[in-house]
Amino acid sequence: MDPISAASFAKALTIGLGSLGPALAIGMLASKGLEAIGRNPEAAGEIRTNMILAIAFAEAIAIYALVIAFTI
Numbered sequence: 001m002d003p004i005s006a007a008s009f010a011k012a013l014t015i016g017l018g019s020l021g022p023a024l025a026i027g028m029l030a031s032k033g034l035e036a037i038g039r040n041p042e043a044a045g046e047i048r049t050n051m052i053l054a055i056a057f058a059e060a061i062a063i064y065a066l067v068i069a070f071t072i
Helices: 004-040 041-071
Strands: none
Touching: 004 041
C-alpha cells in the first residue's frame, strides 16, 4: 500500500471511529432528555439547558477527531 492510500485510509478511519462515540452519546442524551421532559414538563427549561451543554461537550470529541484527521 502506498503512503498516500495509507494516509487516506487512516483519515477515514479516524473520523469514522471518532464520530461514532459522540453520535451515540448525542442520541442517548436527546432520548433521555425528552423522556425527562415528558415525565416532568415543569423542569423542561433546566433539562434542555443541561442537555444542550452535554451535547456540546460530546460534539467536541468529534471535532477533536476531525482535527486529528486533518493532521494525518
